[in-house]
Amino acid sequence: MFFFIFGIANDRKELDFHQSVVCRVCGKYGRYRVFMEYMYFSLFFIPVFRWNRTYYVETSCCGTLYTIDNELGKRIARGENITLHDEDLHIVRTGRYAGWKKCSQCGYTTYEDFQYCPKCAHPFD
Numbered sequence: 001m002f003f004f005i006f007g008i009a010n011d012r013k014e015l016d017f018h019q020s021v022v023c024r025v026c027g028k029y030g031r032y033r034v035f036m037e038y039m040y041f042s043l044f045f046i047p048v049f050r051w052n053r054t055y056y057v058e059t060s061c062c063g064t065l066y067t068i069d070n071e072l073g074k075r076i077a078r079g080e081n082i083t084l085h086d087e088d089l090h091i092v093r094t095g096r097y098a099g100w101k102k103c104s105q106c107g108y109t110t111y112e113d114f115q116y117c118p119k120c121a122h123p124f125d
C-alpha cells in the first residue's frame with residue numbers, strides 16, 4: 001500500500017535582523033524583529049514549495065506589527081545590511097500599550113479604541 005501524504009500549512013520564521021529604535025508608538029527603546037510568514041506545500045512532511053510570503057516587523061517594546069515590502073524582506077532574508085525607516089513600515093496593528101485608556105470616572109481600563117467608556121459612557125480624553 002502506497003499513498004501520498006501531502007499538506008498545506010503556513011509557518012513563520014524569524015529572520016536574522018536586529019535594529020534598535022525608539023518606538024514611535026510607545027516611545028520606549030525597543031528593537032525590530034523581522035518575521036517571514038509563508039504558505040507551504042509539503043509532501044511526506046518535506047516542504048516542496050513556498051508561496052505567499054509576507055514579511056512582518058514587530059517591535060520588542062510594545063508588539064506593534066508592521067508589514068514591509070517583499071523586496072525589502074527578501075534583502076533582509078539574504079542577509080543584507082538593511083536599516084528600516086518609518087516610510088518602509090506599513091502598520092498592521094499598534095502595540096498593546098498604545099491604546100491603553102483609563103476612564104477617569106469609573107476606573108475602567110481598555111486597550112480598545114473606544115471614544116466613550118463602555119461601562120459608564122464617560123468620554124475618554
Ligand SMILES: [Zn+2]
Pocket residue numbers: 023024025026027028030059061062063064095
Ligand atoms: Zn513600542
Ligand SMILES: [Zn+2]
Pocket residue numbers: 103104105106107108117118119120121122
Ligand atoms: Zn467609566
